[in-house]
Amino acid sequence: MATAAIGGSHLVASTQAGALFGWQLAGLILLINVLKYPFFRFGVDYTLTHNESLLHGYFRKGRIYLWGFLILNILAAIVNTAGVLLLTASLLYFIFPAAPD
Secondary structure, three states: OHHHHHOHHHHHHHHHHHHHHHHHHHHHHHHHHHHHHHHHHHHHHHHHHHOOOHHHHHHHHOHHHHHHHHHHHHHHHHHHHHHHHHHHHHHHHHHOOOOOO
16 A cells, blocks of 8 residues: 555665665655645645646746746656666666676
8 A cells, every 4th residue: 555655666765765874864854845845735725725727827927937847847757757767677687687797
């Protein structure tokens, strides 16, 4: 159920990060969640209050806000895709190890 809720890559990456770094990343994780929370909270509040999507809201604010939103989302998509590909590659390497030199 946890994999369906948050994704397998997050489970594997978080346990691997915990194994490699221990408690060193705990402060960073808390800071990231504190910084992410307002965006998730107010994004939902905005869509419920104004009955329109965030894209329409950014478009109403101005094209610079819309382009900033789109560029940040494209960059996040690239980074997330790279992370999933890295996880997939490491799993494939574990299943099919490279031949010795």
